[in-house]
Amino acid sequence: MSTQHAKPEHHPGTADEPPGPPPAEDTPEEAGAAAEETEPGPRDLSPERRARARALLRGALRPHWATVGAAMAAAGIRQVAFLAVPWCIQKALDDGVTAEDGNALLGWAAAALAAAAVQFAGLYGWQYWAGSADAKVGADLRSRLLRHLAGLDRAALASRGHGDLAMRAGRDTDLVREWVHGLAIWVVLGTTFVGVLTGMGVLDVSLLLVTLGMLPFLVWVNLYFPRRFGAASGELAEAHGVRAEAVADLLQLGTGLRGTGGHRPLVDRHAAASATVTDRTVKAARIEASWASVAPFVPRMAVAIGVGVGGLAVLDGRLTVGGLVAFTSWMASITLATRVLVDRLLARGQADVAAARIDEALSIEATVADPAEPVALTSGGDLELTGVSAVRDGVTVLAPLDLTVRKGEFVAVDGATGSGKSTLLRLPVRLDDPGTGTVRYGGTDLRDAALDDIRGRIAYVAQRPMLLSGTVAENLRLGRDLPDEALHDACRTAGIHDQIAAMPDGYATELGESGTALSGGQVQRLAIARALLGEPEVLILDDSTSALDTTTERAVLDRLRTWAAGRTIVFATHRTAVLEAADRVVTLTATGRGGDAGEAPGKGLDPAGADAGPAASEPASAGVPASVPTPTPEGPRG
Ligand SMILES: Nc1ncnc2c1ncn2[C@@H]1O[C@H](COP(=O)(O)OP(=O)(O)OP(=O)(O)O)[C@@H](O)[C@H]1O
Numbered sequence: 001m002s003t004q005h006a007k008p009e010h011h012p013g014t015a016d017e018p019p020g021p022p023p024a025e026d027t028p029e030e031a032g033a034a035a036e037e038t039e040p041g042p043r044d045l046s047p048e049r050r051a052r053a054r055a056l057l058r059g060a061l062r063p064h065w066a067t068v069g070a071a072m073a074a075a076g077i078r079q080v081a082f083l084a085v086p087w088c089i090q091k092a093l094d095d096g097v098t099a100e101d102g103n104a105l106l107g108w109a110a111a112a113l114a115a116a117a118v119q120f121a122g123l124y125g126w127q128y129w130a131g132s133a134d135a136k137v138g139a140d141l142r143s144r145l146l147r148h149l150a151g152l153d154r155a156a157l158a159s160r161g162h163g164d165l166a167m168r169a170g171r172d173t174d175l176v177r178e179w180v181h182g183l184a185i186w187v188v189l190g191t192t193f194v195g196v197l198t199g200m201g202v203l204d205v206s207l208l209l210v211t212l213g214m215l216p217f218l219v220w221v222n223l224y225f226p227r228r229f230g231a232a233s234g235e236l237a238e239a240h241g242v243r244a245e246a247v248a249d250l251l252q253l254g255t256g257l258r259g260t261g262g263h264r265p266l267v268d269r270h271a272a273a274s275a276t277v278t279d280r281t282v283k284a285a286r287i288e289a290s291w292a293s294v295a296p297f298v299p300r301m302a303v304a305i306g307v308g309v310g311g312l313a314v315l316d317g318r319l320t321v322g323g324l325v326a327f328t329s330w331m332a333s334i335t336l337a338t339r340v341l342v343d344r345l346l347a348r349g350q351a352d353v354a355a356a357r358i359d360e361a362l363s364i365e366a367t368v369a370d371p372a373e374p375v376a377l378t379s380g381g382d383l384e385l386t387g388v389s390a391v392r393d394g395v396t397v398l399a400p401l402d403l404t405v406r407k408g409e410f411v412a413v414d415g416a417t418g419s420g421k422s423t424l425l426r427l428p429v430r431l432d433d434p435g436t437g438t439v440r441y442g443g444t445d446l447r448d449a450a451l452d453d454i455r456g457r458i459a460y461v462a463q464r465p466m467l468l469s470g471t472v473a474e475n476l477r478l479g480r481d482l483p484d485e486a487l488h489d490a491c492r493t494a495g496i497h498d499q500i501a502a503m504p505d506g507y508a509t510e511l512g513e514s515g516t517a518l519s520g521g522q523v524q525r526l527a528i529a530r531a532l533l534g535e536p537e538v539l540i541l542d543d544s545t546s547a548l549d550t551t552t553e554r555a556v557l558d559r560l561r562t563w564a565a566g567r568t569i570v571f572a573t574h575r576t577a578v579l580e581a582a583d584r585v586v587t588l589t590a591t592g593r594g595g596d597a598g599e600a601p602g603k604g605l606d607p608a609g610a611d612a613g614p615a616a617s618e619p620a621s622a623g624v625p626a627s628v629p630t631p632t633p634e635g636p637r638g
Pocket residue numbers: 392393397415416417418419420421422423424463543
């Protein structure tokens with residue numbers, strides 16, 4: 001146990017306990033602090049949360065029980081050999097040295113040597129299998145968690161911070177790994193207590209009584225401190241989560257806010273979160289210090305008493321000198337075992353808390369999910385949105401509207417800022433589901449189709465596209481098996497191939513974290529190219545040319561039209577070039593407040609530009625007709 005990593009303090013070569021698993025992989029922001037702070041501990045979990053956490057741990061272990069079992073067997077063999085050494089020494093002293101029998105002395109020395117060889121092999125197997133088990137369980141758990149989180153939609157994750165979720169996939173998983181690594185130590189502890197108590201009984205009953213007298217204190221220590229430490233560690237885990245959030249915001253937003261001086265509050269917020277972490281670390285460390293010092297004090301007292309009692313037994317002739325030496329050696333083992341027992345209880349509590357946090361993240365349910373029995377979509381149908389509306393935070397941000405985009409059509413969706421264009425465009429890819437109404441593709445309700453099927457046919461380029469760290473090619477491929485030529489073609493269509501080719505390493509150019517090495521217009525075109533690579537039947541673009549100059553924009557639009565040939569494009573925009581290129585323009589209009597006080601603005605679809613939906617036909621409830629001028633559709637196919 002230590003405040004360094006909340007891992008047992010190891011005593012290689014002298015202890016029952018071998019080195020633990022590799023250190024947790026700290027995130028950069030935590031790396032410095034990890035050296036001085038305690039990890040989350042056995043927080044007071046509700047019985048239900050604890051039961052769920054334990055079920056998760058059991059489930060994570062199940063596929064790897066053979067490896068854990070091998071580690072336990074090897075640890076048990078090693079410990080028997082370890083405990084046999086004092087016995088060999090006792091025999092060597094009594095039967096060899098005291099009895100002046102050289103052969104007996106050599107025999108027992110050889111036995112001690114054999115015990116050392118068994119310890120060597122046992123320790124190797126123990127560590128090897130324990131390390132394998134912890135790595136496998138950790139990898140499984142982390143993948144499962146990340147796979148689950150990756151499948152969640154924005155609404156499901158709305159109340160969770162990225163920093164906190166990263167903690168669950170990182171540090172919490174590592175705490176479970178540490179617990180798995182230490183499972184074999186329970187065999188070591190069991191062997192030690194059973195072996196030592198038996199040995200004591202054989203040596204002298206008074207020594208056994210001294211050892212047994214110590215056990216109630218040992219139990220008290222291990223009941224009293226974990227509870228106090230648990231509460232403090234739980235608070236500390238929360239503080240770590242808050243600080244991770246503050247760090248994530250600071251790193252992600254710092255650059256963007258620096259220009260407006262807005263980074264200062266983020267720095268202050270991080271400082272406050274760090275101060276809380278430090279306070280809670282100190283509090284936990286104080287309790288931990290008492291625990292760490294009291295726990296081994298009890299058996300050390302027993303050694304002192306045992307030496308007195310055992311010494312008297314030697315004087316009385318009931319015990320040999322070798323027996324007294326064996327007693328002190330075994331008591332040293334019990335002292336160490338006590339300490340390790342405390343560490344294991346602590347690690348178990350930490351694993352419970354960590355598993356509960358992982359379980360909580362795994363329990364987040366997607367608001368947009370695959371149906372139980374998905375219906376396969378058919379190729380190339382119309383996209384029909386019927387009576388779709390959206391409410392965010394209790395505010396209607398999209399009043400019910402109808403919109404049909406026919407196969408092969410290029411429809412521009414215009415409308416004032418905040419009129420709900422992005423909200424509307426997220427529906428056909430099921431990034432959100434509409435509050436009311438249905439979205440159909442080729443006549444199939446998208447709620448009945450598999451998400452992969454939908455997103456394989458309908459691609460969406462967000463208003464603020466995400467790029468990943470890595471090369472241009474990696475950002476385009478996103479793990480898909482695509483030949484270079486396909487990348488080049490897509491980038492030509494998106495009007496960015498020449499710029500990429502002119503970069504120092506071409507498509508192998510590293511983009512830096514989140515693509516910071518690119519201009520806004522380059523990011524937009526790269527995102528378009530990435531969407532084209534999936535060869536979608538419908539391409540949905542959310543203001544994807546807003547950062548382009550007009551000449552480049554027109555060139556991109558021309559190429560997109562050529563690429564489209566039979567495919568559908570829906571493009572939210574205010575840009576004249578796009579409105580002119582489209583076959584049809586529909587305009588979302590802010591339609592003013594409804595009748596009830598505090599009711600949010602509704603939106604209507606301009607009946608001149610689109611199918612008139614309920615919103616347009618019912619101005620009393622959804623507002624007045626369109627107030628935004630409707631551009632004239634002048635697209636090549638219009
Ligand atoms: N997740 C959300 N939570 C709360 N409000 C939201 C959410 N998403 C959108 N809104 C609100 O919905 C309204 C419509 O937003 P949306 O992004 O769809 O508008 P837009 O027409 O695309 O705007 P712009 O032209 O500025 O991109 C806005 O008032 C916005 O604040």
